[in-house]
Amino acid sequence: MTASAAQNSQLPLRELVRGRKVVALVGSGGVGKTTSAAALALRLAVDGQRVLVLTIDPARRLANSLGLSALGNKETPIDLSSLRARGIEPRGQLSAMMLDLKTAWDELVRKDSRSPAQAEAILKNRLYQTVSTVLAGSLEYMAMEQVQRISASGRYDVVVLDTPPTSNALDFLGAPDRLMDMLDNDAMRFVLGPMLKAGSFGLKLFALPSSIILKTLARFTGADFLRDVADFFVAFEGMYEGFTQRAAQVKALLASPESAFVLVTSPSALTIDEALFFHRALSDARIKTAAVIVNRMQRDPRAVGGAELAADLVEALSRAQIPDAPAAPAALHELGAVESSALDAKGGELLSARLARTLLEQAALADVDHREVARLTAALPGVPLYVAPRLRRDIHDLSGLWQIHESLGAF
């Protein structure tokens, strides 16, 4: 039994997250979060749950892997009937949605504002226009807000969340707080006080003997900036309550046993470091890591058995009556090989030498992956670990997603 099969003999992930309302997949970028989220969501839907998979990533991967050409900011039902060809009868429903930041913000403002006029004032505010699209943390905030809203709607049994690839877990967990800080901030009120009290925000206010703080800040940022912040602040007046309430609900939901946080990583040392960093950040926020998924594990060719050393390979080739010769350059060129010292094609080597070298290389990659996963396991005792092999092709349909389960037996 290989190491990954042994690790995967535990309770399947779908059982582990049974009954949870929110399953958030967190991890650094490029570790296969989106694919894992889609694969898990599909599995839960096939098992009979009403599932929404929510992605933040504007890339087309989730849409593609679900067989759609694009995903909008709307809950889109996915047709699972194509799985019947594989003999699978889906018992639940799967929907998918991509978070469009600007639209989501606008909707939120319209909903929480006291009047259409206030909503218009905010939507037209210059700072708002930049805040809603570029402000660091706003993506994270909106993700959390959407999850809370959708989860509370009761339309789904479970929301599977593909979180934004923040390099810092605290960004993600702290996003609602940071936004609340900005919108309902006693410090803001204090600093901008002289501007706010006047009730209008013309430049002349800066000519008044206002506080030294405001003046000094203006020397730093320019008066325009502070005025925009004040305008923004005033425009949002009265909306904090709705925001704060929802942010509190989001935090409560994430910290409750109804949510499960699954760390996703690849076996590379840097992403494992980040996964451990995420785990600590979650612990600090009193959130338990429900499971870890390690994607893209290199297959170890030695596991299938046979000759490994060049001399043995010469012998094995000879027995199989395969000529031990250099590759025909034209044939390699046909496959796309280019002459380059840096890329080191070495098609000129004998077949036995190329096979021996390739075995060594692939084994080295596998050894490094195993060493890193061992480090991860040691650092997270008691956290279930699911290992998925590096796929040898891209996934473009439900059937491909389903194969992830079949190859793993884990989700």
Next chain:
Amino acid sequence: MSEGDISERGLHTDLLSRRLLVVTGKGGTGKSTISAALALAAARRGKRVLVCEVSARERVSELFGKPPSGPEIRELAKNVYSVHVRPPEAMREYGIMTLRSETLYNLVFERKVVRYFLRAAPSLAEIVMLGKIAWHAEKEFDRGVHKWDLVVLDAPATGHALALLTVPRVFLSLVSDGPLAADMTWIQTLLQDPTRTQVLVASLPEEMPVNEAIELRAALCKEKLPLGPLVLNAVFQPRFTEAERTAVARGGPMLSAAADAADGHEARAQMSVQYEKVLRDAIAAQSAPGQAAQGPLLCVPQLFERQFGLNAIEKVAHALEGAL
């Protein structure tokens, strides 16, 4: 060699004589490794290089086998230095520089209430970080000459990098007066000047990083940020013909491991070839007709090191130099 080749070559040679190289791309594409390798390659040409790290965890110092540099500039290797650019310290340095008074800064900015305000004020963190990086690249002098011949910014991944690099434009659309606006003006000029700045996008021969690289380059182009080479990392070269693989696969149990390894290798090689072509086509399509392709493609081979440190950086630097 055609004329087009010569102009491309010129672009390559000049890469390391820019003032600021920004390395971005999808997470996991090797941004830090490429940043470290570019710094090493430049240092080998006698340049004094500062690597600026902005992510939560420092990586470049680690690749050089050194402890994290933190907010103080530390030497990592001969002529290679690094610094961890973080909002609190950047805010302080920048504030003192702008107010020209540490006392005033301490009096106002160090107040709890103002610190709170600054933390919450939109985009200020990005502004001061970028301000510090651009200052090192352009305004830090030592006896009348630039202190750094080259600054390498190991930038965040795609979306966050774009937010960081467009902060001057966003800020200037809101604010036209004050010292910050003045600074954002020259910083934007620096960032948009192809003779001083190049943005390198890193990718891997896989669908997602490739799509993201193409979209990111289009977005950078729209922001008038100069595109440098696109770096395709972890490339595998085809090594076995179809006929060889078929024969080995049928060659019996003694050749099982070899056949599996060869299949694994060729699967990666075919993806490398496929996505290299996709990227080359995209680069050609993104370039204005009649002009040399913007920012050529540099391929870095997959490495098989068991320990990923200085030896790996040297190999990547070597591959980049070979392509430069």
